[in-house]
Amino acid sequence: MPIEAPRRAPLFQSVAGESRSSRSVTFSFNGEALSVPPGISVAAALLMSGIERFRATPVSESPRAPYCMMGVCFECLVSIDGVPNRQSCLIDVVDGMQVRSQEGARDLQFEVPSVSVLEVQP
Numbered sequence: 001m002p003i004e005a006p007r008r009a010p011l012f013q014s015v016a017g018e019s020r021s022s023r024s025v026t027f028s029f030n031g032e033a034l035s036v037p038p039g040i041s042v043a044a045a046l047l048m049s050g051i052e053r054f055r056a057t058p059v060s061e062s063p064r065a066p067y068c069m070m071g072v073c074f075e076c077l078v079s080i081d082g083v084p085n086r087q088s089c090l091i092d093v094v095d096g097m098q099v100r101s102q103e104g105a106r107d108l109q110f111e112v113p114s115v116s117v118l119e120v121q122p
């Protein structure tokens with residue numbers, strides 16, 4: 001008599017199955033309002049909405065989009081609620097989130113320290 005393996009929950013769930021949910025999450029990408037099913041990452045939400053360009057490289061300004069969807073490649077960087085360099089594949093999309101494409105290198109915000117003059121005593 002053959003032994004049956006125990007049934008397990010599927011490792012992945014289809015986005016199509018989630019879209020049957022009556023609930024949705026509304027967020028914006030570059031000012032455009034988008035609506036997606038809840039419980040998915042920002043990257044999945046953008047891809048599901050037809051967005052294919054998430055950022056531009058700092059040197060050649062080549063377009064980039066998610067590649068690994070698991071936090072390894074950093075191709076999915078976007079600005080979320082004003083914070084640059086967020087890995088959109090690792091962050092769940094939530095209502096009211098403001099996502100922007102990341103163009104080139106991020107701004108470095110720091111103050112230049114004042115330079116004090118040292119006097120050398122002989």
Ligand code: FES
Pocket residue numbers: 043065066067068069070071072073074075076077087088089090
């Ligand atoms: S898609 Fe690779 S780190 Fe996000």
